[in-house]
């Protein structure tokens with residue numbers, strides 16, 4: 001058994017009046033595709049926020065590749081090899097799709113701060129076209145991000161995350177707001193990226209079709225606590241999971 | 252094309268304009284660059300500062316305070332730029348811990364504090380009287396006291412300032428500033444240490460603001476408290492809004508219009524502030540993206556007119 005890439009131990013996080021996470025511990029082995037599921041408000045997005053440095057937890061430890069990163073700001077977590085796509089896609093609205101991805105590529109290459117050279121001559125530009133092609137955004141390259149459809153915006157977020165060349169990729173409901181065709185394409189894209197790049201992927205989804213199509217292992221979150229973790233077959237068979245979440249969903 | 256025409260125009264202006272008007276137009280140029288420095292901060296970094304007059308004033312007072320040393324003008328200008336940059340680095344490192352409106356209030360507070368200091372240290376700042384008798388001296392045998400030579404002296408420094416701003420805009424650093432402007436929190440998730448970039452932008456704006464202030468003090472021949480007053484922080488914001496806050500040349504165009512209107516109105520009426528305010532209102536209401544959006548609007552209007560003409564039934568030639 002190899003060292004887990006991500007390790008959470010005893011994480012608790014509260015918002016004013018809401019205990020969002022309680023004593024959450026989990027390990028994600030390097031190279032795994034892990035899904036986190038649970039009903040609305042279970043704490044999935046909060047968990048991603050704690051992992052990626054958005055919310056420092058009140059208690060507990062976050063480790064990436066054996067390094068304690070608890071309380072680190074997001075930009076440091078990213079530089080250590082993390083990338084995140086948000087549940088409600090957050091892109092840079094006044095910039096074009098191309099410029100969104102270029103910003104991420106330059107941040108990854110460490111060229112962002114150079115003020116003495118022209119952006120038009122930055123070597124990373126070649127990679128931008130590749131990423132746009134991979135995520136099917138090439139034809140939208142010059143479109144301002146503000147006018148993208150929800151599905152395209154989600155894809156742009158994936159392109160941005162990939163530009164950061166992460167070891168751990170966090171996808172918060174990557175297919176939310178997508179049509180069935182777009183969802184299918186995105187599932188294939190995630191599968192392909194995961195296989196080809198040796199990424200470790202953690203994703204949340206309410207679409208169980210997506211979850212069971214992709215996940216190697218599933219963690220179920222309920223009211224801020226981990227209910228269980230197991231293979232898709234195990235999770236499908238568990239009565240308590242059905243009760244809190246899967247109850248009325250076709251499996 | 253536009254750039255070449257602009258450079259040629261600026262180079263020949265002293266040969267065609269009467270000397271009496273050189274002062275006015277040089278003032279316009281200085282404020283144009285000052286407004287561009289403020290727009291870097293407000294329009295391209297998303298940091299709304301209500302206190303950039305502090306840096307304009309630091310530049311001006313550096314010139315005034317160095318007067319007894321009788322240094323050559325280019326040296327005092329360089330020292331003014333350095334003073335602006337150093338103060339911006341220190342002050343920025345403190346006040347950039349705040350964001351949004353709180354940051355704006357802190358910039359205003361800092362500007363007003365600096366203004367008050369000119370009363371406290373009356374002995375060296377001259378208090379309400381300011382520091383009169385600023386001499387431009389000679390450099391390499393050229394007498395800068397002559398308005399025409401000073402025009403070219405100013406032009407040289409302003410060109411350096413604008414050139415540097417242009418490079419910043421076209422560079423990865425400028426690209427990253429625009430990303431931060433759009434969503435500073437999200438920018439952190441690209442691995443960008445947002446605070447350092449904002450500080451960098453604040454220092455550049457401070458340095459160029461100080462350059463403008465220094466050139467203005469040398470132009471006016473006097474340093475006064477107005478050069479630190481909060482209205483001087485507001486003016487470049489209005490100029491930028493009139494011209495186009497998120498465009499490179501817009502704020503400069505706004506400065507030209509703003510100062511020209513101000514000058515015309517001040518000649519005709521005592522209530523010029525009222526009319527200036529109304530002009531500003533008209534712009535915000537009818538041209539929200541500023542003067543810089545005029546060419547695009549004109550193209551749109553022409554395209555639409557053409558489309559309408561083609562759609563109309565063809566008439567037989569008369």
Ligand SMILES: Nc1ncnc2c1ncn2[C@@H]1O[C@H](COP(=O)(O)OP(=O)(O)OP(=O)(O)O)[C@@H](O)[C@H]1O
Pocket residue numbers: 015016018020038039040041042043044045046047087
């Ligand atoms: N910024 C916030 N401030 C206060 N409370 C919050 C905040 N974000 C989330 N919460 C609350 O914390 C709890 C967990 O929210 P979270 O968004 O993590 O759930 P989730 O599992 O992602 O839900 P969903 O499936 O709807 O996305 C909820 O009760 C939510 O109302």
Ligand SMILES: [Mg+2]
Pocket residue numbers: 044045046087172
């Ligand atoms: Mg969520």
